[in-house]
Amino acid sequence: MSVGVKEKAAxxxxxxxxxxxxxxxxxxxxxxxxxxxxxxxxxxxxRVPCSGRMNPxxxxxxxxxxxDGVIVAGCHPGDCHYSTGNYSARRRLxxxxxxxxxAGFEPExxxxxxxxxxxxxxxxxxxxGITERIKALGPNGKMRDxxxxxxx
Amino acid sequence: xxxxxxxxCHCGTNIAGTVDIDQSVEASRGFPGVVHAGEYxxxxxxMGQDLIKNAIEEHNxxxxxxxxxxxxxxxxxxxKAAAExxxxxxxxxxxxxxxxxxxxxxxxxxxxxxxxxxxxxAAAKVALNDPLDIPxxxxxxxxxxxxxxxxxxxxxxxxxxxxxxxDIVEREPSIGGRMAQLEKTFPTLDCSACIxxxxxxxxxxxxxxxxxxxxxxxxxxxFVGQFDVKIRQKARSVDSVKCTGCGICWEKCPSxxxxxxxxxxxxxxxxxxxxxxxxxxxxVIDRDNCLYFKKGRxxxxxxxxxxxxxxxxxxxxxIERRYGAIIVATGFDQxxxxxxxxxxxxxxxxxxxxLEFERxxxxxxxxxxxxxxxxxxxxxxxxxxxxxxxxxxKARGMNYCSKICCMFTAKQAILLKEKVPDARSxxxxxxVRTAGKGYExxxxxxxxxxxxxxxxxxxxxxxxxxxxxxxxxxDSLSGKIVEIKADMVVLxxxxxxxxxxxxxxRKVGINSDSYHFFNEAHPKLRPVETxxxxxxxxxxxxxxxxxxxxxxxxxxxxxxxxxxxxxxKLQGEACTAEVIQDECSGCLNCIAVCPYTAxxxxxxxxxxxxxxxKRTVAQVNPSLCQGCGSCTATCRSGSINLxxxxxxxxxxxxxxxxx
Amino acid sequence: MSAAANKTRLVEEMxxxxxxxxxxxxxxxxxxxxxxxxxxxxxxxxxxxxxxxMGMEEELLKSKxxxxxxxxxxxxxxxxxxxxxxxxxxxxxLSMLRCREGNKFGPADLTPEQLEKLPQQALVSGFRKYxx
Numbered sequence: 001m002s003v004g005v006k007e008k009a010a011x012x013x014x015x016x017x018x019x020x021x022x023x024x025x026x027x028x029x030x031x032x033x034x035x036x037x038x039x040x041x042x043x044x045x046x047r048v049p050c051s052g053r054m055n056p057x058x059x060x061x062x063x064x065x066x067x068d069g070v071i072v073a074g075c076h077p078g079d080c081h082y083s084t085g086n087y088s089a090r091r092r093l094x095x096x097x098x099x100x101x102x103a104g105f106e107p108e109x110x111x112x113x114x115x116x117x118x119x120x121x122x123x124x125x126x127x128x129g130i131t132e133r134i135k136a137l138g139p140n141g142k143m144r145d146x147x148x149x150x151x152x
Numbered sequence: 153x154x155x156x157x158x159x160x161c162h163c164g165t166n167i168a169g170t171v172d173i174d175q176s177v178e179a180s181r182g183f184p185g186v187v188h189a190g191e192y193x194x195x196x197x198x199m200g201q202d203l204i205k206n207a208i209e210e211h212n213x214x215x216x217x218x219x220x221x222x223x224x225x226x227x228x229x230x231x232k233a234a235a236e237x238x239x240x241x242x243x244x245x246x247x248x249x250x251x252x253x254x255x256x257x258x259x260x261x262x263x264x265x266x267x268x269x270x271x272x273x274a275a276a277k278v279a280l281n282d283p284l285d286i287p288x289x290x291x292x293x294x295x296x297x298x299x300x301x302x303x304x305x306x307x308x309x310x311x312x313x314x315x316x317x318x319d320i321v322e323r324e325p326s327i328g329g330r331m332a333q334l335e336k337t338f339p340t341l342d343c344s345a346c347i348x349x350x351x352x353x354x355x356x357x358x359x360x361x362x363x364x365x366x367x368x369x370x371x372x373x374x375f376v377g378q379f380d381v382k383i384r385q386k387a388r389s390v391d392s393v394k395c396t397g398c399g400i401c402w403e404k405c406p407s408x409x410x411x412x413x414x415x416x417x418x419x420x421x422x423x424x425x426x427x428x429x430x431x432x433x434x435x436v437i438d439r440d441n442c443l444y445f446k447k448g449r450x451x452x453x454x455x456x457x458x459x460x461x462x463x464x465x466x467x468x469x470x471i472e473r474r475y476g477a478i479i480v481a482t483g484f485d486q487x488x489x490x491x492x493x494x495x496x497x498x499x500x501x502x503x504x505x506x507l508e509f510e511r512x513x514x515x516x517x518x519x520x521x522x523x524x525x526x527x528x529x530x531x532x533x534x535x536x537x538x539x540x541x542x543x544x545x546k547a548r549g550m551n552y553c554s555k556i557c558c559m560f561t562a563k564q565a566i567l568l569k570e571k572v573p574d575a576r577s578x579x580x581x582x583x584v585r586t587a588g589k590g591y592e593x594x595x596x597x598x599x600x601x602x603x604x605x606x607x608x609x610x611x612x613x614x615x616x617x618x619x620x621x622x623x624x625x626x627d628s629l630s631g632k633i634v635e636i637k638a639d640m641v642v643l644x645x646x647x648x649x650x651x652x653x654x655x656x657x658r659k660v661g662i663n664s665d666s667y668h669f670f671n672e673a674h675p676k677l678r679p680v681e682t683x684x685x686x687x688x689x690x691x692x693x694x695x696x697x698x699x700x701x702x703x704x705x706x707x708x709x710x711x712x713x714x715x716x717x718x719x720x721k722l723q724g725e726a727c728t729a730e731v732i733q734d735e736c737s738g739c740l741n742c743i744a745v746c747p748y749t750a751x752x753x754x755x756x757x758x759x760x761x762x763x764x765x766k767r768t769v770a771q772v773n774p775s776l777c778q779g780c781g782s783c784t785a786t787c788r789s790g791s792i793n794l795x796x797x798x799x800x801x802x803x804x805x806x807x808x809x810x811x
Numbered sequence: 812m813s814a815a816a817n818k819t820r821l822v823e824e825m826x827x828x829x830x831x832x833x834x835x836x837x838x839x840x841x842x843x844x845x846x847x848x849x850x851x852x853x854x855x856x857x858x859x860x861x862x863x864x865m866g867m868e869e870e871l872l873k874s875k876x877x878x879x880x881x882x883x884x885x886x887x888x889x890x891x892x893x894x895x896x897x898x899x900x901x902x903x904x905l906s907m908l909r910c911r912e913g914n915k916f917g918p919a920d921l922t923p924e925q926l927e928k929l930p931q932q933a934l935v936s937g938f939r940k941y942x943x
Contacts, residue, residue: 017809022224030222033251041262044269044809045252047223049727049797052745053781061803065810082780083663083683083747092785124256494845494889540839545891582839612845612889626849628840628857633849 014068014134016043018127019058021051023081024116025073031120032127039127042134043071050074051112052085056096059110063143069109069134071126076114086114105142108133154185154279157213158271159204161195161220163250170254170263176219179268183275187211196226204230205237215243215281217274219267221250240283242726242796247274269809276808277801284795287724287774291377295713296321296475298369298656301329302348302699303481303691303706305355310710312360316717319362319473320355321383324412326430327352327363329483330692333413335513337699338563339594345429352431366436370470372478372660375775376686377722379475387466389437390423394461397425397433401453401462409441411518415508417526418518423453423462428516437462477686477713480670481706482656484692487542487549487646495541495643496614501526502621503614505541505645506560513567523571525639528619531572532639536623537561538611539581542646550646550667555696557644558585562598564642569602577604578636580611580625588698607634614641647696661749662687669695680709683747685778688712727796728777729784735791736769742783742792743770750776751783821868821906828902833863835892842886842896852876856886856896859903872910877903 020026026047032039048054051074059070072093074086093112101107113126158180162168173191180189188211192200195218207213216239218230223246231241247270257263295311297304300322311318320327331337332352334344355361370382390401405421413426420426422442425435443450444464454462486507489497497503502525504512515521524531539557542549558581565577577598584606586592598604611625623636649668650656657664662682664670670689673681680688688709691702716722731742733756743751754771757764770792772783781794793799826832836857843855854862854876862871877900886896 015810017806026222027224030224030248030251033222033255036255038256038258041253041257041266044266044273045248046273046802046805046809047248048781048802049794050780050782053785053794053797055785055799055802057799058802058806062806062810065807067806067810082778082782084745085747085780085782088745088782088786540891544837544839547891547893549891582837608840610839610841610844612841612843612885624844626840626844626855626857628838628843628855631855631858633843633855 012139014042014131014139015066016069016071016127016131016134017062017067018043018045019048019051019054019070019072020045020115021053021074021081021086022047022049024075024079025051025113025123027117028073028115028119028123031117032123033120035120037120037124039124040131042131043127050080050082050085051089051093052080052082052087054089054093056092059096060143063105063109063140064145066140066144068137068140069111069130071111071113071130073113073115073123073126076116079116106137106140108137109140154215155187155211155213156183156185156215156217156275156278157188157190157204157207157211158183158186158217158219158275159195159207160189160191160249160271161200161218162191162193163221163254164193167219167250167254167267170257170260171249171267172260172264175264176249176267176271180217180219180271180275183272185215185279186275188213195220196229201229201233204233208234208237208239214239215245215278217245217247217271217278219247219249219271219274222246222248222252225251242284243278243281245274245278245281247271269811272811273805273808276804280798280801280804282795284726286726289375289377289722289724289775291717291719291722292379292474292476293717294318294473294475295477295479295717296379296381296473297479297481298660299329299481299483299691299693300324300327300363300365301481301483301691301702302331302351303483303702304329304479305351306703306706307479307481307690307710307713308355308361309351309358310707311713311717312358314710314714314718315360316714317360317362319364319383319475321367321369322363322365323368324426325366325388325424325434325436326426326432327355327365328427328429328431330507331699332427332429333507333510335510335517336563336567338559339588339590341563341566349429349431352429356431363432364471365432367471369656369659374474375773376684376716377476378775379478379686381473381475381478383471383473385469385471387439387468388434389439389442389462389464389466390435391461391463391466392432392434394459395434395457396459396461397435398458400456400458402435404452404456406450406452407441407443409438414511414518415505417508417511437464477688477716478660479688479690479706479709479713480656480660480662480682480693481690481709482650482653482693484647484696485650487648489541489643489645491548492541494613495538495611495641496616496621497643500616500621502532502639503641503643505643506557506564507645509564509640509642510560513564513571523568523575530639531575532568533575534620534636534638535565535568535575535577535640535642536611536621536625536636536638537565537577537579537642537644539579539644540610540646541643542648543644544582545646550648552667552696553585554644554647555585556647556698558595559588559591559698561642561644562586562595562604565598565604566602569604577602578623578638579604579606580609581606582608582610588700609634614638647692650693653693660684660687662689669693680705680712686716724775725777725779727779727794728774729772729779729781729792729794731770731772732791732793733769733771735789737789737791738768738770739788740768740770741786741788745782745786747780747782748776748778750774750778819866819868821871821903821910822863822866824906824909825863825899825902828905829895829898831894831896831899831902833860833894833899835894836860836864837892839891841889841891845885845889847883847885848879848881851879856880856900860894860896860899863899871903872907876900877907
């Protein structure tokens with residue numbers, strides 16, 4: 001019996017890791033909070049200085065440890081606090097997404113979004129959106145490392 | 153082993169309303185490395201901070217996690233508190249359980265587990281924190297201004313008044329810039345020279361201002377607080393100290409050349425000052441046109457000069473100086489309308505650009521202040537002004553609006569009527585844009601009181617016929633084709649970035665937009681800063697703008713520079729990248745992605761099989777690094793790490809969240 | 812006529828035929844100023860675009876202007892918005908013909924060999940205009 005079926009039966013909730021750049025998306029998340037918008041608590045945010053800091057290794061590790069979805073959010077292209085960090089992120093992560101797909105993993109589990117510090121509503125929408133999409137997709141059974149499973 | 157203390161804030165009911173504080177504290181006690189956990193109603197209050205400080209002492213804590221509001225809010229507050237208790241301020245992490253948790257979730261059984269996960273992640277990260285030093289940087293109390301137009305002059309005077317020494321580097325022999333070329337200024341019709349010249353003189357006489365004219369920037373190195381700049385002072389061939397500006401030399405000089413200041417419409421001598429009010433009033437010899445430099449004979453100027461100031465042997469001098477701040481104020485150019493064949497610019501002397509037409513009004517201009525046709529010297533009866541020449545034109549020109557043309561055209565039409573009372577002006581426009589104090593009223597006066605005919609439409613063709621120009625245009629509002637027998641045509645050519653703006657930008661280390669205008673750090677909130685700390689921009693080098701906006705921006709840039717210069721020491725960024733040179737393979741991909749040119753290659757010596765081996769590796773200058781981390785993600789061997797956001801720390805957070 | 816009228820059959824067909832989007836035009840009217848045959852036109856070229864923007868299809872179908880247009884492309888060379896008005900005129904002419912006379916003949920009715928031998932669209936439209 002696969003991990004997925006068992007978990008679905010037990011009222012499975014997906015785990016989504018969101019990597020947000022400090023200057024735009026993390027601040028957008030703060031604004032979602034101050035505006036008292038809601039999004040599912042499945043999403044947990046890790047702060048990085050810039051989306052350009054995102055080493056694909058971080059994403060792989062999240063999947064390995066059992067995350068069902070990963071979203072990277074940065075400043076809109078052209079608005080990067082560090083001028084060009086999100087351009088490198090865009091390039092690197094879109095190549096990475098294709099690699100993930102090539103390796104036979106569901107590319108839908110990994111998303112990159114541009115959310116500015118003034119887009120609290122967009123932050124909440126995107127976080128809700130990815131949670132729903134991952135819920136529909138089911139648990140991450142392929143990349144999860146069996147040694148790292150939750151203790152029953 | 154880490155000795156971490158976790159402190160959870162209630163924030164009144166802001167957090168406690170949806171997060172079970174007791175449960176969170178209890179859970180925190182079980183995290184690896186945590187030796188103490190506590191809670192308080194308002195951790196950011198003085199009492200709350202004391203609670204943390206006391207616990208650090210009492211439990212001998214070496215790391216702290218606070219579960220509070222966003223780190224963007226109070227990270228510094230808590231870091232300071234930790235520092236006061238003797239910890240390195242970077243041994244503290246914030247778990248954002250308010251904005252990212254209690255405020256976005258409604259149910260306690262939803263928010264509490266998430267808060268615990270966030271606290272766990274922070275505790276996992278803090279266990280790997282290292283004490284970081286905030287680099288302290290010296291500040292050279294001297295500012296450099298590149299460009300001596302009205303923006304540069306205004307900024308220099310403001311900085312000088314604040315008590316700091318400031319150098320203006322100007323490419324031309326005199327400061328004054330574009331504003332010196334103008335006759336009047338809209339919308340008040342002040343005489344441009346009357347308001348500019350006193351400022352030029354003030355700049356020249358101010359003890360804190362140094363004018364370095366006829367000079368250009370060769371090289372800028374260093375970083376905020378310590379820019380090392382090489383300035384090339386071109387050979388003037390005149391000793392500025394001896395010269396009294398009497399003018400005998402340029403009176404006697406036998407060779408002539410087209411005057412740059414008069415846009416080629418008049419001649420100047422080979423030894424010249426660009427315009428009568430020039431500051432400094434010291435001529436230069438244009439060596440390309442000087443008989444002595446061309447043929448080895450003449451030297452009339454030297455023979456006639458009473459203080460013997462002429463120095464044919466003078467060489468370019470490179471001045472090397474250190475500055476704390478730089479303001480770039482290099483101004484703008486005018487688009488050359490000859491790219492539009494239909495207007496015939498350059499093929500007929502009576503078709504001029506706006507700036508050329510402006511010079512006809514000036515008493516020291518090519519016509520001595522008489523507005524006459526350059527073809528036959530007669531005053532014009534019908535003058536056609538055409539707007540948006542190269543502006544708002546994505547096909548052949550610039551996609552943007554040049555902002556000043558509607559207003560200077562209205563001004564010139566009014567001035568024309570005053571100089572030549574029976575003249576009639578026609579203005580072909582697409583839209584009239586007059587946003588600004590008193591601007592709309594001014595433009596309406598032109599239309600209503602000065603008999604200026606505004607025609608909404610464009611001109612398709614201009615061709616000479618007998619002694620006039622036939623302007624073939626359209627008035628789109630009436631839907632009628634219009635043909636005007638014009639005596640002169642004035643083209644409102646677009647304001648464009650200086651042709652060498654990209655080169656200047658590269659030297660100074662600032663970037664520009666697709667039109668080569670310099671980029672501000674934020675279009676609304678940081679309008680005079682650039683992404684390079686310590687470099688500011690002012691005036692039309694940022695975007696087309698009029699004099700009031702330029703002066704305002706110049707003063708704003710000056711305030712930013714003064715703020716920087718007033719600091720004893722600058723605090724650098726603590727979270728900077730660091731190369732593990734033993735592991736670096738020297739591929740130098742990191743150099744290409746660094747937005748701050750903070751990474752350079754360096755040669756190191758290594759012991760290798762008993763001998764020494766020279767190897768190229770990367771090296772980060774922590775003063776330039778701003779801590780974006782792009783290099784760390786680019787590094788193939790993983791041998792650059794970002795302090796404060798190391799690979800290990802981020803992975804620890806991932807692991808803790810996925811537990 | 813309303814803003815919604817913008818998407819009329821004529822506009823959509825013209826767009827498909829010419830690849831030009833009339834909403835790009837900001838009505839500087841340089842096309843009209845440059846056009847050598849405005850004397851014979853009932854609507855000036857910029858007005859034709861304005862009618863397209865307003866979705867005034869019926870009024871446009873009555874106009875002679877698209878048939879007067881000589882396809883000299885001066886308008887296209889002058890346009891600061893990079894619109895090719897001559898192409899738009901051709902699009903309008905085609906659409907007018909179809910509207911008046913019905914879509915008698917489509918590319919699908921031709922064999923690939925015939926299509927190969929067909930002259931350029933502008934040439935065809937020239938015959939259509941001057942053979943009447």
